[in-house]
Amino acid sequence: MNNGADNFTAERIAKLRQNIDFSDIPEIETFSDGHLRNWKPIKKPVSFRIDLDNLQWLQSAGVKGYQKKMNEVIRWARQNGCPLI
Numbered sequence: 001m002n003n004g005a006d007n008f009t010a011e012r013i014a015k016l017r018q019n020i021d022f023s024d025i026p027e028i029e030t031f032s033d034g035h036l037r038n039w040k041p042i043k044k045p046v047s048f049r050i051d052l053d054n055l056q057w058l059q060s061a062g063v064k065g066y067q068k069k070m071n072e073v074i075r076w077a078r079q080n081g082c083p084l085i
Contacts (some may be wrong), residue, residue, distance in 0.1 A: 058066040058073075 055066070059071050061069075
């Protein structure tokens, strides 16, 4: 199946990019915010101990999704400069 992708050499791509105005598009400097629609961060399963009161707080809005909430709390702490002690 020939979809025409073979016609795009490095020189051809460079020439096409010269004609595109990127000035009104902000550059994405970090992908950690998850603001790309189909982008998902790589996940790794881990096991750790958590205090029961913290687990209950994370599960307070429902049993499902507490791991996602925990990940969001950790991401917020990292992005807001919370110190690791």
